[in-house]
Amino acid sequence: MHDKWVMVIGAGFWQIPLIKTVQRLGFKALAIDMNPRSDGAAVADRFEPVNIVDADSAIALGREVGIAGAVSDQTDLSVPTLARICEALNLPGPSIQTAFNTTNKARMRELAGQAGLKNPRYRVVRTIPEAVKALTEDHPTAPGGVGFPCVVKPTDSQASRGVQRVDEIGYFEGACVEAFRFSREEKILIEEFIEGTEVTVEGCRYAGETHLLGVSAKKHTPPPHIIAVNLDFPAQMPPEVIAEIKYTYETLVKALGIEAGSIHGELIVSNDGIYLVEMANRGGGSGTSSHVIPAISGVDLLEANVNFATGGEKPVRRTIDRAGVLRFLLFPPGLVESISGVEESRKIQGVVTCGLYINPGDNLSPPVMDTQRHGYIITAADSLDTARKIADNVEHTIKVSYRLL
Numbered sequence: 001m002h003d004k005w006v007m008v009i010g011a012g013f014w015q016i017p018l019i020k021t022v023q024r025l026g027f028k029a030l031a032i033d034m035n036p037r038s039d040g041a042a043v044a045d046r047f048e049p050v051n052i053v054d055a056d057s058a059i060a061l062g063r064e065v066g067i068a069g070a071v072s073d074q075t076d077l078s079v080p081t082l083a084r085i086c087e088a089l090n091l092p093g094p095s096i097q098t099a100f101n102t103t104n105k106a107r108m109r110e111l112a113g114q115a116g117l118k119n120p121r122y123r124v125v126r127t128i129p130e131a132v133k134a135l136t137e138d139h140p141t142a143p144g145g146v147g148f149p150c151v152v153k154p155t156d157s158q159a160s161r162g163v164q165r166v167d168e169i170g171y172f173e174g175a176c177v178e179a180f181r182f183s184r185e186e187k188i189l190i191e192e193f194i195e196g197t198e199v200t201v202e203g204c205r206y207a208g209e210t211h212l213l214g215v216s217a218k219k220h221t222p223p224p225h226i227i228a229v230n231l232d233f234p235a236q237m238p239p240e241v242i243a244e245i246k247y248t249y250e251t252l253v254k255a256l257g258i259e260a261g262s263i264h265g266e267l268i269v270s271n272d273g274i275y276l277v278e279m280a281n282r283g284g285g286s287g288t289s290s291h292v293i294p295a296i297s298g299v300d301l302l303e304a305n306v307n308f309a310t311g312g313e314k315p316v317r318r319t320i321d322r323a324g325v326l327r328f329l330l331f332p333p334g335l336v337e338s339i340s341g342v343e344e345s346r347k348i349q350g351v352v353t354c355g356l357y358i359n360p361g362d363n364l365s366p367p368v369m370d371t372q373r374h375g376y377i378i379t380a381a382d383s384l385d386t387a388r389k390i391a392d393n394v395e396h397t398i399k400v401s402y403r404l405l
Contacts, residue, residue, distance in 0.1 A: 005030045005065050006310060009052050009072040009082055011040030013357075017290035018073045019043050021302040027310065030065055032058060052077055053184075055084035062089055069309035073262065073302065074285040076103045076157075092309055094261060094281050101256040102281040105189055106155045108256065109141070112276045115255035117248060120275055121146050122191035124155065131176045134190040135169075142192075149193040151226070152176055154183035161369045165193055165223040175224065196270030198277065199235050201249045202284050202293055203263045206304055207315040210253050210263075212246050213297040216326070218266070225368045231288075231326040232384055233296055241269060248274045256281070260308055262289050262301050285370070287353060287378055288326060295352045295380035296324040323384040325391045329356065329375030334402035336362045341398040345377075348397070350390040352378040356398070364402065374400075 006022045008015060011033035019040050022029040031044035034051040041047040046065075050057045052072075058081055062070065070085045070093060072078035079099045086093025094102075101107050106124045113119050121142040123134035131152075136145035152175040153163040162182035164175040179188040202214040217235035221227045235242070248267060258281050265279035283289020289301045298319030307314050336358055345354050356375035358364065367373055377394045381387040 004028065004068040004310070005046075006306065007032065007058070007062050007065075007067045007070040007085065008040070008044065009058065009070060009078040009085075010075055011035070011038035011044060011047060012075075013039040014074050014285065014287060014290065015072075016040045016043050017287075018071060018302050018305070021300075021306055022071065025303065025306050025310075027068065027306070030061075030067065032061065052081055055081040059085050059088045067091070069306070069311070071305050071309045073283045073289055073305065076280055076282065079103050079280070079282055092260070092311060092313070094259070095257070098257040098259065098281060102258065102279060104156050104185075105153065105278055106187065108276060108278055109189070109191075111255045112252065113141070115251050117251060117255075118273045118275045120151075120192035120194050122189055124187055124189055126187055128173055128176050131188065131190050132172070135172070146190050146192050151189075151191050151193050152179045153189050153191070154179050155187045155189055156185050157182040161371075162188075163226055163369075165226060167223070171224065194268045194270050194275050196268045196275075197235075197237075199237075199245060199267050199269055200231060200284060200288075201245065201263070201265040201267060201279075202288060203249065204299070204301055204304060204316060205253060205258055205260055205263060206308060206313055209315060210250055211299070211316060211318070212249055213293050213299055213301075213318060214324075215242065215245055221330075221367075227328075227367055227370055227373065229328050229330065229373075231292075232388070233292065233324040233326075234384070236384065237269065244274055245269070248276070249279075252276065252279050260313065262305060264288065286326065286328070286376055291352050291378050292324050292326055292380075295378070296320070296322045322380050322382060323387045324352070324378065324380040325384075325387045327377040327379075327391045327395075328373040329377065329395070329398070330367065331358075331364055331374050331400050331402065332404070333365050334363075334404045336360050336364060336400060336402045338401040339399070345394040345397045348390060348393055350379050350381050350387065351394060352380050354378065354394050354398070356400075358400070363405070 083099035262283035264284035266277035
């Protein structure tokens with residue numbers, strides 16, 4: 001290891017693989033996070049309790065240390081800070097404009113429309129009365145109003161925070177209040193709910209080439225809260241639909257101004273075409289970029305990220321083509337008394353990784369956002385059917401004993 005430092009923006013559990021990649025490539029990892037007890041704090045070579053949205057403090061720290069690069073992964077909150085750091089310290093990274101384009105959902109809608117892609121009817125509003133008017137009031141982005149069912153979401157949040165499907169007026173105002181609570185810019189989106197299958201698109205852009213490395217079909221919990229519970233790679237869809245997904249993905253990469261880095265997007269495949277949910281200039285969360293994509297494509301997205309950030313950008317090449325499952329575990333409400341089978345599950349052939357976010361003594365409640373899920377399973381195999389069966393095996397092996405309250 002040499003004396004060059006790389007700043008890792010965020011030190012939560014899913015940032016640990018990025019911290020370790022920085023170290024494996026010979027750099028010292030300087031991790032920042034507002035939580036001094038973050039899982040990655042003890043893994044990094046140096047940790048500082050800096051809020052990842054506090055760009056000024058991060059820039060000052062980076063200048064003081066003399067960092068050779070800055071990286072982040074799996075979280076939208078860090079992307080604007082990363083862009084500010086890279087601009088201030090003249091380091092490779094996303095532009096401030098690209099960071100805004102790929103973290104603000106209203107801006108994504110605007111750019112998708114300009115690129116000729118499908119958008120649901122939508123309105124951006126600042127107040128509850130404006131939100132109520134958006135349901136019926138005619139507008140260029142919502143002819144005849146948004147109507148019901150609709151989705152209410154903050155313009156600038158992540159991990160399904162403040163996102164709800166609403167089917168009737170009696171629940172609408174409460175959903176708007178919740179969405180405003182998670183919006184730093186105090187704006188929310190009211191948009192038409194599109195029936196269809198949600199897919200994720202996972203890829204990257206390096207050395208001037210855009211790659212689509214994985215397309216998954218996604219399943220969610222029932223409304224009102226829309227929380228992902230399973231992703232199957234690859235999505236089982238006709239070749240012509242996959243081709244349209246690829247075209248939409250590549251068009252969005254250009255429209256949003258993504259020049260380099262990991263890419264994670266969510267689209268709705270409906271009977272009348274493909275609609276954008278969102279697209280980010282970072283890797284997919286919950287181990288998608290760090291574990292799923294390497295296991296099914298052979299591409300090490302984290303290594304590519306660090307190489308680019310430190311001035312050593314390299315082309316990437318897919319070397320394998322496998323299937324995979326990312327499944328989330330949800331347990332009934334109650335007090336956790338004991339847990340078993342996690343270590344045993346990790347030894348099952350085809351398990352990439354698995355684990356729980358809960359511990360004995362925790363009081364479980366139904367999750368209302370992605371960060372409140374109880375555990376995860378990632379598997380990989382030569383066929384999707386086999387990858388699913390391996391995930392089923394893990395679900396049966398992990399035992400959580402709890403007392404209903």
